[in-house]
Each structure stands twice: as C-alpha cells, then as structure tokens.
Amino acid sequence: MNQAEASNWQTYRRLLKYVKPFWIAFSLAVVGNIIYAAASTGMAASMEYVIEAIENPSAQNRIMLTGLIVGVFAFRGVGTFMGQYFIAYVGRHVVNALRKQVFDRLLALPSRYFDNHASGRLVSKLTFNVEQVADATTSAVTILLREGLTIVGLLIFMVYTNWKLTLVFVAIGPLIGLVVSYASKRFRKISRRIQSSMGDVTHVSSESITGYRVVRTFGGEEYERERFADVADRTMKQGLKMASTQAIATPVVQVLVAFAIAALVWVMLSPEIRGTMTTGELVAFITAAATMAKPIRQVTSVHSKIQKGVAAAHDVFGTMDEEPERDDGQYAPERVQGEIRFDDVRFRYQDNLDDVLHHINLNIPAGQSVALVGRSGSGKSTMVSLLPRFYEYYQGRILIDGHPITEFSLSALRAQIALVTQNVVLFNDTIAANIAYGSLRDRSREEIVEAARKAHAMEFIERMPEGLDTMVGDNGVMLSGGQRQRLAIARALLKDAPILILDEATSALDTESERHIQEALEVVMEGRTTLVIAHRLSTIEKADRILVMESGQIVEDGDHRQLLEAGGAYAQLHQMQFSEGE
Incomplete structure (x- = not known):
C-alpha cells in the first residue's frame, strides 16, 4: 500500500x-x-x-x-x-x-x-x-x-x-x-x-x-x-x-x-x-x-x-487538525485593575519576515489613557492586537496587574478588554442584539438603552421604524458610518471592561458626531486603562499620555504639551495636520 x-x-x-x-x-x-x-x-x-x-x-x-x-x-x-x-x-x-x-x-x-x-x-x-x-x-x-x-x-x-x-x-x-x-x-x-x-x-x-x-x-x-x-x-x-x-x-x-x-x-x-x-x-x-x-x-x-x-x-x-489558539492559562480574575506592562516585547507576523515591533518597553498605570500615534505601518494596531492575544509575541512579556497575559485563560483575558475599531462589525440582527452581543446577551433592556444613550446612539435609534428592534441588514448596511460606530461604542460601554482599546474609533464620524462621541468616550474612559489609536491628533490632545511610534519602536513619550515643546516627531505630525486643516 x-x-x-x-x-x-x-x-x-x-x-x-x-x-x-x-x-x-x-x-x-x-x-x-x-x-x-x-x-x-x-x-x-x-x-x-x-x-x-x-x-x-x-x-x-x-x-x-x-x-x-x-x-x-x-x-x-x-x-x-x-x-x-x-x-x-x-x-x-x-x-x-x-x-x-x-x-x-x-x-x-x-x-x-x-x-x-x-x-x-x-x-x-x-x-x-x-x-x-x-x-x-x-x-x-x-x-x-x-x-x-x-x-x-x-x-x-x-x-x-x-x-x-x-x-x-x-x-x-x-x-x-x-x-x-x-x-x-x-x-x-x-x-x-x-x-x-x-x-x-x-x-x-x-x-x-x-x-x-x-x-x-x-x-x-x-x-x-x-x-x-x-x-x-x-x-x-x-x-x-x-x-x-x-x-x-x-x-x-x-x-x-x-x-x-x-x-x-x-x-x-x-x-x-x-x-x-x-x-x-x-x-x-x-x-x-x-x-x-x-x-x-x-x-x-x-x-x-x-x-x-x-x-x-x-x-x-x-x-x-489545525492548531487552535494556545489557551493553557488558568488565571481568571473577575475584574483586573488594568495596569499594563510591556517588557522587551518583539513580534513578527511570520518567522521568515522582519520584526514589526522591536524591544517595546512600556508601563501603563491602571486608569491611564494612552494615545498611540504615528505614520501608517508604524506598529500601533499590531501592538494593541497583542494585548487580547490575537497574535503571540515571540520575545518578552506583556503583563496585566503583574500577571503575564499567557497565564490568563483566553476567555478571562478577553473579558477584561473592550474593543472599538474603525472597521465596525455588525451582524444581520436587531440593533439591541448587536449592542448586547455574545456574552452580553443577558443584559437588561434598560442597560442596553443606557449604553446606547451614553454613546449618543439613541438619537437615531428612536427615529428607526422599530427602535432597538430594527434589523440593521448585512453588516449594518442600513446604517451610516457614524451610526455603526456609535453602536460599536455602545457595545463597548455595555461591556464595562477595565481595559478599553479604541482603534481609530472616531474615524468614521462627521464633526458633530465626533464631538458627541468624544464626550461619551471621555465619560467611558474614566477609571479605565485606555489605549487609543488615532490618526487625527485633535481627538487625543486630552490623553494622559501620548506615545509616538516609528518603525515598530516608541520614539517619544509624554503628554500633548510636553511633546509639542520637545519639537520632535509629534510636533512635526501636529504641524502637518494643523497646516492641512487650515
């Protein structure tokens, strides 16, 4: 044979x-x-x-x-x-x-x-x-x-x-x-x-x-x-x-x-x-x-x-027979404080490719809002993708409250993190089901309404023919970009996780919606460790701390005023956007 x-x-x-x-x-x-x-x-x-x-x-x-x-x-x-x-x-x-x-x-x-x-x-x-x-x-x-x-x-x-x-x-x-x-x-x-x-x-x-x-x-x-x-x-x-x-x-x-x-x-x-x-x-x-x-x-x-x-x-x-995600961690706290530490982290997408992140060392105290800025391809999204373990780094450690994230079970780790990205994923279901998705299914109607109200989503939901029970169509095709984004933010608000990741979360919004969302985000960011990736620098000026990334490395670290005064990479990015805005 x-x-x-x-x-x-x-x-x-x-x-x-x-x-x-x-x-x-x-x-x-x-x-x-x-x-x-x-x-x-x-x-x-x-x-x-x-x-x-x-x-x-x-x-x-x-x-x-x-x-x-x-x-x-x-x-x-x-x-x-x-x-x-x-x-x-x-x-x-x-x-x-x-x-x-x-x-x-x-x-x-x-x-x-x-x-x-x-x-x-x-x-x-x-x-x-x-x-x-x-x-x-x-x-x-x-x-x-x-x-x-x-x-x-x-x-x-x-x-x-x-x-x-x-x-x-x-x-x-x-x-x-x-x-x-x-x-x-x-x-x-x-x-x-x-x-x-x-x-x-x-x-x-x-x-x-x-x-x-x-x-x-x-x-x-x-x-x-x-x-x-x-x-x-x-x-x-x-x-x-x-x-x-x-x-x-x-x-x-x-x-x-x-x-x-x-x-x-x-x-x-x-x-x-x-x-x-x-x-x-x-x-x-x-x-x-x-x-x-x-x-x-x-x-x-x-x-x-x-x-x-x-x-x-x-x-x-x-x-x-494909290998599933590695999930051998046992640690499953009910709620973490939210202190995050990157300890000499290196990452590449495939073994035969160059490193995307080089020797990342970073300590974020619990409750701090940190903005990541930099040109496209500088490693911002990759860095935050490591936190929920969408990808596995090959060197160094990432710790939450002093515990390596590999010690957490995947479900326990991801339960601590809420995520809002620029590519909002909505399911062909009702608005309510999209806000209270997955592990949030058992949330009450009042909680869903409250999350939608804080995300300034009730303004358009109330105008819908069936309110929260309106079907949104395939991937939310019935909604505008701003409306989809607000539902994603409402979903994150409802989750009430101690760590919040906002990846270009306001990119799909018009100026008025952005102002509303910015106010909502400031409320939701209180008491939470927040990582914000933003292209428009105007949206992150109030962040406790701003990290500037270039070629997979952190090249600057400080708040808005400090970085402008330093006259480095952040000041150049700010000057470019300010010039474009005029």
Whole structure:
C-alpha cells in the first residue's frame, strides 16, 4: 500500500468513527440492503419456476407465479426503503457533526490562519466540501452495500447452480479491477482540483458581492465577470474530466461483463459443461449473470463519489487538525485593575519576515489613557492586537496587574478588554442584539438603552421604524458610518471592561458626531486603562499620555504639551495636520 492509499484508508477509518454513534441506523440500512440483495437474487432464481410454469400451465402454478412476482417486488421495496432512508439518516448526521466541528475549530483558530486563508475558501469548506463527504457517506455507501451484496448473492446462487460456469464468468474480474483502479486514481486527482476551484468560485463571488459598491463605482464589473468566468470555467473543465472518466469507465466495464456473458453462453452450449442442467436452471443462471451487469456498473461508477468524498474529507480534516489558539492559562480574575506592562516585547507576523515591533518597553498605570500615534505601518494596531492575544509575541512579556497575559485563560483575558475599531462589525440582527452581543446577551433592556444613550446612539435609534428592534441588514448596511460606530461604542460601554482599546474609533464620524462621541468616550474612559489609536491628533490632545511610534519602536513619550515643546516627531505630525486643516 503506497503512502497516498494509506492516507486514504486513514481518512476512511476516521470517517467511520463518525458513523459509530449511529450504528443502529447503520445496521438497519445493512439489513435493508441484505433484503434488497436477497430479493434481486430471488428474482433471478425464480426464472427457473417461471420456465416450469410456462411449460406446465396449471392453476396452482399460475397462483404461485403471480404471488411470487408480487412478493419478490414487495420484499425488494422494503429493502430499498430501509437501505436508502437509514443510510441517509446516518450520512446527514455525519455531515451535521462534521460541519459543527469544522465551525467550532474555525472559531478557535488563531488570527494568522484567517490572515492566510480567504474567507470564501473557508465558507466553501463548510458548504461544498462537507456536502461531498455526505455524498460519499450516503448514496455511495448505499450503492456499495446494496449492489455489492446483490453481486455476492447472485454469485452464491451461480456457484450453487453450476460452479464451472461461474468460473468462466468470474475470469473477467481482474480486468474489471484494473479499469476501476485506474478510474479511481483519476477521480481522486480531479476531485482535489474541483475542491480547489470551488473554493475559488466561493471566494471570488463573496468578494464581488461584499464589495459591490466599490465594483460599481470603479467600473469593475467587467473585471469581476472575467475573474468569475475564469474560475467557473476551470471548475466546469474539472467536472467534465470527472464526467468523461466516469462515462468511459462505465461502458468499458459493461463491455467486459458482456464478454463474460457471451463466453458463458458459448461454454454453456457445450454438453459436457452443461451437464444435467434443466432449461429452467440454464435460464435462471443466464438471468443471474445478466442481472449482475447493472450492480457491477453501479459499483464501478460509485468510485467517483467515494473519491470526491475522500478528497473532501482530507480537506475538512486538514482544517479540523489545525492548531487552535494556545489557551493553557488558568488565571481568571473577575475584574483586573488594568495596569499594563510591556517588557522587551518583539513580534513578527511570520518567522521568515522582519520584526514589526522591536524591544517595546512600556508601563501603563491602571486608569491611564494612552494615545498611540504615528505614520501608517508604524506598529500601533499590531501592538494593541497583542494585548487580547490575537497574535503571540515571540520575545518578552506583556503583563496585566503583574500577571503575564499567557497565564490568563483566553476567555478571562478577553473579558477584561473592550474593543472599538474603525472597521465596525455588525451582524444581520436587531440593533439591541448587536449592542448586547455574545456574552452580553443577558443584559437588561434598560442597560442596553443606557449604553446606547451614553454613546449618543439613541438619537437615531428612536427615529428607526422599530427602535432597538430594527434589523440593521448585512453588516449594518442600513446604517451610516457614524451610526455603526456609535453602536460599536455602545457595545463597548455595555461591556464595562477595565481595559478599553479604541482603534481609530472616531474615524468614521462627521464633526458633530465626533464631538458627541468624544464626550461619551471621555465619560467611558474614566477609571479605565485606555489605549487609543488615532490618526487625527485633535481627538487625543486630552490623553494622559501620548506615545509616538516609528518603525515598530516608541520614539517619544509624554503628554500633548510636553511633546509639542520637545519639537520632535509629534510636533512635526501636529504641524502637518494643523497646516492641512487650515
């Protein structure tokens, strides 16, 4: 067994573990398929009695024959239902379990994983790839069990009737095996390509749909059409390759089976082979051999589904095996004071890239408001991203109240931090549900209203058709930038965390809204350790302390007046913005 086959077998075995909890339903499916196979074998065997009844048309034979026909078909119908329904029951439960586990793992994966994987591809794993696994665990298994057992039943009947003739028929088996082996390898290779191209289809379409305004404003329709047509054509070509392989493999197998039946008929007419077989037995034998053509064809064609499923399972299990965020801390205080210390911290996004932060040393007393300023790319957002452990630094320590943040459990650490960014994320839910999101779900209506009022959001919420119960649309599309920002601030206010991170929190606001929000932020910042990243220096002049960053280092530290008097980097930034403002 080569490495690829060993890997496929491991994947099969891993999939079978998901079937284990539903062994009763699976057993019923097997029983159903045994009934179907027995009925199909019985149909071939009954040909002997049909010939006898035709040769001896007595009243008894007429009753027996009509009863036999109805009985066999009814028996097969019961088997078909049991086989199909119970295997589908198992398959849908397996898919449901896989889908939930993949989603759970995605929720636990580190930020780096999402930086390196397009969201469309990840959605494709949850939808298309998992559905391919369903095909392998439902219809493919049904066909394998049903038709495989039918082949076994017919072979047993043929051996029992005349073993010499059966050997002639079975001699063609190795050739069928070769055709199936070649086809399955090709199916597996094409399936991987189809999965990749389907991921591209989801990725390109989700990007175009999400960014439809940019697409239309900048005349990108033609470019997006070409981009989508390219990935759609690629998926179609792979699908056609799969179809052509299946279309060639199936008739080749049928022709081989036809050769076997022809050889059988030729040998049958030889008296020494035929022996003492009656006409009825001969017809039954030929019927059994001919009946076997369909199940053999179906079993060979099912390989495409199984290979698609295995390729998809490889991909799905690959995501499930990704390392989750490291969460081995045990410390879980109810509420921290909020003293933050960076102790010689260095960070890079990937091992082969340069450091983004160099030897950051910083002590922030509890309750102090600290503004981070500097040119784009100076490391401000990266620095605050380390605090909730969205990324892991590789040297130094970050401490809250003297405890390294790695000692905290992730949930306990993040419970101490409220975050407002310039890219506000809202969910397609009510305004109230967006403010009281996640762990805030159990907050009272009064608390939600109070948070919204402090964030100056009630002004526009009260004008909404259903107030707090108004749906905001996909990512808050029904709201303006300023309104979205105020909801994000209301969410942070409701959380009432001791540490507050404001990453360009007022960037999307007009001057009047900004003035309101600035007042609200001053209220919410009281008694909290606040890290503010701001592009507009006018918004952070009242901060207790301002840090100026350049190339991943802190180059200046002081309050607004001190830094202006020093005439350094901050004074230059202030002068530039002041000049632009005039």
